[in-house]
Amino acid sequence: MIRFEDILDKVESYKPSFDEELLQKAYIFSALEHRGQVRSSGEPYLVHPLNVAYILADMRLDETSIAVGLLHDVLEDTLTTKEKLEELFGEEIADLVDGVTKISRYAYVSKEEQQAETFRKMLLAMVSDLRVVLVKLADRLHNMRTLQFLAEERRQSIAKETMEIYAPIANRLGMGKVKSELEDLAFRYMHPREFEELNEAVNEKMKGSGDIVDRIRTTLDGKMKENAIDADVHGRVKSIYSIYQKLRRQETDIGQVYDYLAFRIITPTMKDCYASLGIIHQMWRPVPGRIKDYIAMPKPNFYQSLHTTVVADQGQPFEVQIRTREMDLIAEQGIAAHWKYKEGRLAASRDDSNFLWLRQLVEWQHEIKDPRDFMNSLKIDLYPDEVYTFTPKGDVFAFPRGATPLDFAYRIHTDVGHRCGGARVNGKLVSLRTALKNGDIVQIMTGPNQTPSGEWISQVVTSRARHKIRHWLNTEQKNRSIELGRKLIEKEAKRHKVQIRKLVAENALDGVLSEYGLARLDDLYADVGYGKISARSILERFAPARDKEKEPEVGVIQQAVRRIFPFTGPQSIKVRGYDDLMTYLAKCCTPLPGEQIVGYVTRGKGVAVHSANCPNVRNLMFNPDREIAVEWADQRAAQFSVELDILMDDRQGILARVISTIANLKTNIRQMDTRTGEGKATVEMVLEISDLKHLEKVVRAVSGIEGVAQVARKYNTRQATA
Ligand code: MN
Numbered sequence: 001m002i003r004f005e006d007i008l009d010k011v012e013s014y015k016p017s018f019d020e021e022l023l024q025k026a027y028i029f030s031a032l033e034h035r036g037q038v039r040s041s042g043e044p045y046l047v048h049p050l051n052v053a054y055i056l057a058d059m060r061l062d063e064t065s066i067a068v069g070l071l072h073d074v075l076e077d078t079l080t081t082k083e084k085l086e087e088l089f090g091e092e093i094a095d096l097v098d099g100v101t102k103i104s105r106y107a108y109v110s111k112e113e114q115q116a117e118t119f120r121k122m123l124l125a126m127v128s129d130l131r132v133v134l135v136k137l138a139d140r141l142h143n144m145r146t147l148q149f150l151a152e153e154r155r156q157s158i159a160k161e162t163m164e165i166y167a168p169i170a171n172r173l174g175m176g177k178v179k180s181e182l183e184d185l186a187f188r189y190m191h192p193r194e195f196e197e198l199n200e201a202v203n204e205k206m207k208g209s210g211d212i213v214d215r216i217r218t219t220l221d222g223k224m225k226e227n228a229i230d231a232d233v234h235g236r237v238k239s240i241y242s243i244y245q246k247l248r249r250q251e252t253d254i255g256q257v258y259d260y261l262a263f264r265i266i267t268p269t270m271k272d273c274y275a276s277l278g279i280i281h282q283m284w285r286p287v288p289g290r291i292k293d294y295i296a297m298p299k300p301n302f303y304q305s306l307h308t309t310v311v312a313d314q315g316q317p318f319e320v321q322i323r324t325r326e327m328d329l330i331a332e333q334g335i336a337a338h339w340k341y342k343e344g345r346l347a348a349s350r351d352d353s354n355f356l357w358l359r360q361l362v363e364w365q366h367e368i369k370d371p372r373d374f375m376n377s378l379k380i381d382l383y384p385d386e387v388y389t390f391t392p393k394g395d396v397f398a399f400p401r402g403a404t405p406l407d408f409a410y411r412i413h414t415d416v417g418h419r420c421g422g423a424r425v426n427g428k429l430v431s432l433r434t435a436l437k438n439g440d441i442v443q444i445m446t447g448p449n450q451t452p453s454g455e456w457i458s459q460v461v462t463s464r465a466r467h468k469i470r471h472w473l474n475t476e477q478k479n480r481s482i483e484l485g486r487k488l489i490e491k492e493a494k495r496h497k498v499q500i501r502k503l504v505a506e507n508a509l510d511g512v513l514s515e516y517g518l519a520r521l522d523d524l525y526a527d528v529g530y531g532k533i534s535a536r537s538i539l540e541r542f543a544p545a546r547d548k549e550k551e552p553e554v555g556v557i558q559q560a561v562r563r564i565f566p567f568t569g570p571q572s573i574k575v576r577g578y579d580d581l582m583t584y585l586a587k588c589c590t591p592l593p594g595e596q597i598v599g600y601v602t603r604g605k606g607v608a609v610h611s612a613n614c615p616n617v618r619n620l621m622f623n624p625d626r627e628i629a630v631e632w633a634d635q636r637a638a639q640f641s642v643e644l645d646i647l648m649d650d651r652q653g654i655l656a657r658v659i660s661t662i663a664n665l666k667t668n669i670r671q672m673d674t675r676t677g678e679g680k681a682t683v684e685m686v687l688e689i690s691d692l693k694h695l696e697k698v699v700r701a702v703s704g705i706e707g708v709a710q711v712a713r714k715y716n717t718r719q720a721t722a
Contacts, residue, residue, distance in 0.1 A: 004027050007023070007050070007053050007054050010054065010058065011023070011057050011063065011066065022067050026093075030046065030071055033079075034073070037077065045077070049072060052138045052139050053067075056134065059333055061134060065096075065135060069135050069139075072097055073101075074097065075097055076101045096129060096131055096132055137178055141182060144182060159186040159190045162185070163190060166182055167179050170334075173335040174301035175333055175335065177332040183241040195240060198240050198247075202237060205258075213237070220320075230267070231265050233263065233266075234264045236262055261316070261319070263320045264323075265322045270324055283310075284312055287309040287311065290309035292306070293306055295323070306321065389441070397411050399461070399462060403462060404461070406459050411464070417452075418472055419450040419451075421446055425441070478526055481529030485530075489538065492539040497543070498543060589614035592695060593640075594693055595613075597630055600626055600627055600628065601627075616715075643713070644714065645682060645710075645711075646682070646684075647682055647708070648709060649680060654681075654705070657705055658705060661705060662698060662701075669686070669687055670688060672684070672685050695713075699713075
């Protein structure tokens with residue numbers, strides 16, 4: 001509980017000769033005006049302005065700012081007028097309180113235009129007097145600290161506004177301390193479950209590692225003393241939100257949290273900073289790529305520090321930030337620290353790049369009429385690593401740089417992502433791997449038969465999209481394998497005259513499950529479907545003994561004959577009596593009806609059907625358990641492309657004869673290519689063939705032509721599919 005005396009003490013600690021009378025007057029006036037009002041927490045309302053004033057004193061601001069903190073809600077929540085304030089406290093304080101009140105009136109709505117409008121007003125207020133924004137940030141900080149007393153809906157909207165507007169502004173003004181507290185609080189309310197999980201995970205780790213913070217801190221402290229550096233060493237657990245962001249960036253799971261400790265070394269001089277870095281790297285191994293020199297290259301908000309991450313002897317990594325006292329003050333308080341050094345009114349000064357940034361924004365907001373454009377330029381500046389894109393209706397989606405239309409589709413809805421077939425950006429059709437740019441208007445096209453493909457994983461940058469695609473692929477792959485495995489086992493069971501249903505009902509397969517370390521029957525089916533376990537090895541143990549003797553040792557799965565017939569569509573194959581998803585014609589050889597074929601169980605895709613002559617088959621047969629016999633079920637009038645290489649003498653009229661021979665056999669030629677040289681000609685032809693007999697007829701007729709030396713079927717060996 002903050003008392004008025006605490007504020008006075010605090011101010012006195014950094015400004016011994018301050019205007020105590022002004023603060024007394026503001027305090028009494030605020031107490032009178034808010035008399036009888038209570039907060040949602042049930043406390044007297046005055047508690048709030050007192051806390052806001054204390055936060056401002058903590059930023060070491062001037063009496064005027066602190067008085068404004070005490071008075072900041074009187075215009076909004078009491079009957080006091082601005083004239084009355086001016087009369088009692090003067091024009092400056094009245095203007096400042098009015099400025100803070102106006103910002104609050106622009107209620108946050110997630111409609112882009114209105115959000116932009118709020119920003120504009122806020123920026124105007126900021127430029128006229130930055131203290132308005134500092135008071136507003138203090139106000140928001142205390143409201144966030146007491147957010148639990150509000151209704152859920154209000155909580156969500158205030159937390160979101162804090163995360164999207166106030167925290168980035170605090171960051172842009174270099175106020176690191178306020179920024180991380182706002183983010184942590186907002187995160188806690190926006191994602192309570194994630195917050196709890198992470199908090200618990202970190203606490204667990206801390207328990208397990210004893211007093212690790214203290215141990216490392218003491219070691220660091222000792223080393224500094226040994227080297228005669230007069231340093232302050234602090235250790236802490238990083239903010240939950242910063243850990244969360246890191247996990248999300250690296251797509252690691254909460255259980256994998258290891259990088260959660262941070263230490264800070266505050267030294268008297270810049271030289272000491274670099275010396276300390278050297279000492280630390282001598283003690284512990286630095287993690288490559290994690291050494292940052294923000295002293296030589298300050299961040300745009302003036303932040304300066306050395307960063308490194310090292311690994312302690314027990315394998316525990318931790319971050320160390322090294323900076324001077326002055327750099328530390330600026331890192332924590334940003335623009336508020338600047339004010340303190342100047343000991344005067346905050347006004348735009350020429351050499352202060354934070355103000356340049358503000359001034360530029362105000363110029364923009366005059367120039368740019370479309371609030372959406374304004375918003376765009378503003379957000380680029382507040383969050384330089386993100387791109388802002390729009391739906392055709394004008395909703396905004398922010399993405400990390402490099403995001404594609406697929407990321408966009410998954411942001412709209414998981415199903416839109418899964419069925420995404422194409423995209424238009426600013427009205428033009430683009431490829432799904434196009435990187436989106438700021439201001440792009442993106443329209444996603446979906447198709448009912450579209451499904452995700454493995455390639456998509458490499459075409460997205462958001463972890464949400466990647467996760468959804470992976471999940472879909474895994475589920476799909478597993479379902480297919482379960483289905484296939486079940487059928488293989490059923491076939492095998494029939495052959496062994498074992499009733500699989502009975503085995504399942506009697507829990508007879510439990511032994512098999514535990515032998516393979518599997519939990520459920522579906523897992524066993526899946527492993528058989530993947531080709532990890534052979535159905536034969538499972539069923540053999542249940543077969544009557546005499547059966548085993550009778551059977552010759554042929555690949556038993558091969559007996560599980562599947563009947564395949566070509567279906568009208570180029571990719572869809574039906575297996576008689578089975579699911580039509582389970583087989584497909586291998587692209588390398590596209591076997592013809594009538595010709596010898598073999599099936600091969602492919603991981604997660606079902607059964608690939610190859611021509612028995614396909615050169616890829618030989619390579620596949622190193623794992624005979626995955627081979628499966630298949631046969632054509634039906635022959636329909638379907639046409640298949642077959643490529644032939646015909647070697648012939650290069651003489652007049654011969655090509656015409658070949659073509660007319662083929663035409664006489666009622667065969668279409670889809671494509672033809674001829675090469676000649678040294679008296680020979682090679683003709684590559686793609687023919688439409690209905691089955692093996694048809695092909696043989698054509699080959700025989702062409703081979704019989706005088707001058708034709710050889711007719712060979714060509715296999716496309718580059719497109720192996722298993
Ligand atoms: Mn307030």
